[in-house]
Amino acid sequence: xxxxxxxxxxxxxxxxxxxxxxxxxxxxxxxxxxxxxxxxxxxxxxxxxxxxxxxxxxxxxxxxxxxxxxxxxxxxxxxxxxxxxxxxxxxxxxxxxxxxxxxxxxxxxxxxxxxxxxxxxxxxxxxxxxxxxxxxxxxxxxxxxxxxxxxxxxxxxxxxxxxxxxxxxxxxxxxxxxxxxxxxxxxxxxxxxxxxxxxxxxxxxxxxxxxxxxxxxxxxxxxxxxxxxxxxxxxxxxxxxxxxxxxxxxxxxxxxxxxxxxxxxxxxxxxxxxxxxxxxxxxxxxxxxxxxxxxxxxxxxxxxxxxxxxxxxxxxxxxxxxxxxxxxxxxxxxxxxxxxxxxxxxxxx
Numbered sequence: 001x002x003x004x005x006x007x008x009x010x011x012x013x014x015x016x017x018x019x020x021x022x023x024x025x026x027x028x029x030x031x032x033x034x035x036x037x038x039x040x041x042x043x044x045x046x047x048x049x050x051x052x053x054x055x056x057x058x059x060x061x062x063x064x065x066x067x068x069x070x071x072x073x074x075x076x077x078x079x080x081x082x083x084x085x086x087x088x089x090x091x092x093x094x095x096x097x098x099x100x101x102x103x104x105x106x107x108x109x110x111x112x113x114x115x116x117x118x119x120x121x122x123x124x125x126x127x128x129x130x131x132x133x134x135x136x137x138x139x140x141x142x143x144x145x146x147x148x149x150x151x152x153x154x155x156x157x158x159x160x161x162x163x164x165x166x167x168x169x170x171x172x173x174x175x176x177x178x179x180x181x182x183x184x185x186x187x188x189x190x191x192x193x194x195x196x197x198x199x200x201x202x203x204x205x206x207x208x209x210x211x212x213x214x215x216x217x218x219x220x221x222x223x224x225x226x227x228x229x230x231x232x233x234x235x236x237x238x239x240x241x242x243x244x245x246x247x248x249x250x251x252x253x254x255x256x257x258x259x260x261x262x263x264x265x266x267x268x269x270x271x272x273x274x275x276x277x278x279x280x281x282x283x284x285x286x287x288x289x290x291x292x293x294x295x296x297x298x299x300x301x302x303x304x305x306x307x308x309x310x311x312x313x314x315x316x317x318x319x320x321x322x323x324x325x326x327x328x329x330x331x332x333x334x335x336x337x338x339x340x341x342x343x344x345x346x347x348x349x
Contacts, residue, residue: 001223003040003268007217007307014143015133015331016330018143018144021140021141021142021143021144021176024048024141024143024176024177025045025046025047025048025049025052025176026045026046026140026141026150026176027043027044027045027046027138027140027150027152028043028044028046029041029042029043029044029057029138030042030044034082035065035080036079036080036082036083037056037080037081037082037083038083039058039083040056040057040058040059040081040083040084040107041056041057041058041060041135041174042054042055042056042064043055043057043133043138043152043154044055045172045174045181047164047174047175047176047178047179047347048176048177049163049177049178049179050067050068050069050179050346051066051067051068051179051180051181051346052066052067053065053066053067053181053196054066055104055152055172055236056081056099056101057132057135057154057245058083058084058132058133059081059084059099059130059131059132060105060128060129060130060131060132060133060156060168060170061128061133061152061154061156061170061172062103062129063099063101063102063103063106063172063181064076064080064081064100064101064102065101066101066102066104068179068281068283068346071153071208071209071279071281072206072207072208072209072306073102073206073209073277073283073346074100074101074102074204074205074209075100075101075204075205075206075207075210075306075307076099076100076101077098077099077100077166077305078208078305079096079099080099080100081099081101082096082097082099084130084132085097085130086099086127086130086131086132088100088123088130089122089126089127090114090116090121090123090125092113092123092124092125093123093124094123094124094125094129094130095124095320097130100204100206100307101204102204102205102344103128103183103201103202103203103204104125104129104195104202104204105128105199105200105201105202106125106128106129106198106199106200106201106202106313106317107125107126107127107128107197107198107199107200107314108126108127108128108158108166108168108187108197108198108199109122109126109158109164109166109195109197109198109320110122110125110194110196110198110319111125111126111198111199111200111313111314111315111317111319111320112124112125112198112317112318112319112320112321112322113317113319114341115319115320115321115349117321118237119265119320119321119324122319122320125200125202125274126158126198126316127158128156128158131156131157131158132156133153133154133155133156133170134153134155134156134157135152135154136153136169137151137152137153137154138151138152138153138306138315139151139152141175141176142161143176147176148175148176149173149174149176150173150174150175150176150179151171151172151173151174152171152173153169153170153171153172154169154170155167155168155170156168156170157190159190159191163190163191163192163193163195164189164191164193164195164196164258165187165195165287166187166188166189166190166191166195166197166332167187167190168185168186168187169185169186169187169188170183170184170186170210171183171184171185172174176208179345179346179347180343180344180345181343181344181345182342182343182344183201183340183341183343183344184339184341184344185199185339185340185341186337186338187199187332187337187338187339187340188222188332188335188336188337189332189333189334189335189336189337190220190335191334192330192334193334194332194333194334195331195332196320196323196324196329196331197312197314197330197331197332198313198314198315198320198323198329198330198337199292199314199340200296200311200312200313200314200315200317201287201292201312201313201340201342202309202311203285203309203310203311203344204307204308204309205274205283205307205308205309205310206306206307207306207321208276208278208279209274209276209281209283210243210276210281210306210307210308211243211276211278212244212245212276213242213243213276213277214242214243214274214275214276214278215241215242215243215275215276215277215279215340216240216241216242216243216273216274216297216308216310217241217271217272217274217275217282217284218260218272218273218295218297218310219262219263219272220260220261220262220263220295221260221261221263222234222259222260222272222297223258223259224256224257224258224259225256225257225258225259225316231256232256233256233299234256234257234258234297235302240258240299243301243308244301246299246301246303246304246306247301247303247337248303250301250302251302251303252302254301254302255298255299255300256298256299257296257298257299257317258296258297259294259295259296259314259316260294260295260296260297260327261294261295262289262293262294262295262312263292263333264288264289266292267285267288268287268288268289269289270287270288270289270292270295270312271284271285271286271287272284272295272310272312273283273285273310274308275349277349280348280349281344281346281348281349282346282347282349283344283345283347284343284345284347285310285312285342285343285344285345286342286343286344286345287312287340287341287342287343288341291314291338291339291340291341292312292313292314292340292342293314294312294313294314294315294316295310295311295312295313296309296311296313296316296317297309297310297311298309298310298311312342314330315328315329315330329337
């Protein structure tokens, strides 16, 4: 039975049998009351298909835990998600707040390592993931009224007096009965001068979705981040699209990264993801190359820190300074808006 027929069969019998739509799924908001994330607002979203995930409203509306049936899709760091720390924007402080999760958003004006130049000082991957959202709306599904769509929308601001002043308006949506997460982002420059724009969608996958033999799915021309002479994984002849067992080379700070020019179809759409044949599950990420022309594959196979990242982006994570030097840095003019759309789909295969 294919995926659509499974979903249809699972939902076809509800008519005249439910009092509350929450029996099928929907959005439930709450506040964490313990641990490093105490006080954080969250939203659990249940699609009614086995796909359910937790949106951290106080951390840029990023996505933490994500499950399909009994299988965890996301990698979570040792500390998990902490309360937002907006001042973690110097040096490598960002790593103290990095919870992993299915999605950590990087940007909005800097993606890459720490740097300092005549335009200012910037820490790893920018500030947006350490910024709370102002929630504008929550739309629940109402099957009895024939409405299966659900969504949550919020505004996250990266701003200061004298600029820059960027605003991210994010909508995370789906449909009851579909194992799909849709992300629609609108970034607007609310300031009065042109502002750099760098955005990277840091999707982090872990066990059991990621296991020995899991296939990493992407197509396109690629190059190792630090050159082929320094690569041990991303080199010709090596099967770097199949997840290995944990390796000693990746204890501590060990990692490797590939920069990819993703292959797109005639409509500009790119597809990437993971396939684990052991559990019969595929996760697919779809995005438009005209919006996000770059893709990054991060591999970190440390013991008990076993993760791969698949990351559509406006730029490789080389930092604002290098992108400026390469004449690749994007700018948003005052009140100009850029849109980004991504779709994450879980499929039983």
